Amino acid sequence: MKRRDFIAAGGIAVASALFAPHLFATTKGKPLKILALVFDDYETLDLHGPVEMLGHMSHVQIQLVGAKSIIRSYQGPKVLTDISIEQVTPCDLLIVPGGIGTRTLVEDSELLSWLQAQEKVSKKVFSICTGSALLAKAGILDGVNATTNKMAYQWVTSLSQRVHWQPSARWVDEGKFLTSSGVSAGTDAALFYVRQLNGDEEARRIERLTEYHWNDDSTNDPYAVEV
């Protein structure tokens, strides 16, 4: 991909250590396919924090999926979807952000049915913030250790008694399911996924590239709740 050759070339000029040689191999093989659900009043950083970190992996394709073509974030700016929820699309990672929009979506049977079908063709499912409310209502997290937004903990956990909710965790990884705490926790969990997939060196490269301070310890939850 020309665009990536360009950033790689730019990288050599300005920060060679950050742009590893594998960036030049991005046209080989199939890309890692990432799908992210979007809906009106999704929380901006729930989606774009993970997109930022995951999008710097060397060979990745990130697409947005939703019930309509134009989706408005809670903060205002609009995104364009690439795929409709009228279909399911096999992918390596399905991202489910949260936001105030989930308050009504937990009653949306069309969306919950799509989630149930899409989960079956997704290698891993990653929820951020109250995105876990949608997974819980769809029964996808039954019997799974999971966490959620600590500011909305009471509401989310009230939606399903069958999920093993964790009141203290920046994120919880259970093989197929990665669930993070509120908003910015998704960015930390995304770097955990990069490390899980490509190793610590790749995660640190992206941390430096984005001048980020990664909370890399899932047990370090500054917003843990008492239960």
Next chain:
Amino acid sequence: MKRRDFIAAGGIAVASALFAPHLFATTKGKPLKILALVFDDYETLDLHGPVEMLGHMSHVQIQLVGAKSIIRSYQGPKVLTDISIEQVTPCDLLIVPGGIGTRTLVEDSELLSWLQAQEKVSKKVFSICTGSALLAKAGILDGVNATTNKMAYQWVTSLSQRVHWQPSARWVDEGKFLTSSGVSAGTDAALFYVRQLNGDEEARRIERLTEYHWNDDSTNDPYAVEV
């Protein structure tokens, strides 16, 4: 705005301390008008980190401005612009993100002319990452203390000798101009702007609401460069 009443109501149920009474006053007076420039291959978090934090202020309108209607981020997802750069739009804050797209835009005379005109009708200008390269090339930062992406420091600072570039600063605030370091530094600088505008309590409310760990000290720059 009904949407905000909704989140305020939800807030009362789940985290009343976070949703201050002023949220209920959002229909009174004129909103704080924020404009954010977008262009192909803009860096996702440069834009959406600040949008996340600023969008939680009690009475704000955030719109995207660009040279065309559909803009693709470096990471892939597309946003829709609200306003064209064929016009200038008076605003309280103009956000200029960075990204690999700036490498070609620094030679785009139409965009640089728009920036010069738009700056004159913007109360404050806030650049993130290599967004400062565009402001520097447009001469907007002449004689101003400013900072930029530390991973692209050599390239950005080579574009103008008239800017007083700061090699160690998470962000630099000089009245009209707020310039941040790379990518995630913009999120910290955005919370600084919230504090400057509405006080520390409001900034801390948004920090907690987003379960964020705010680097609130502009002199604490983990990515400072030697010059």
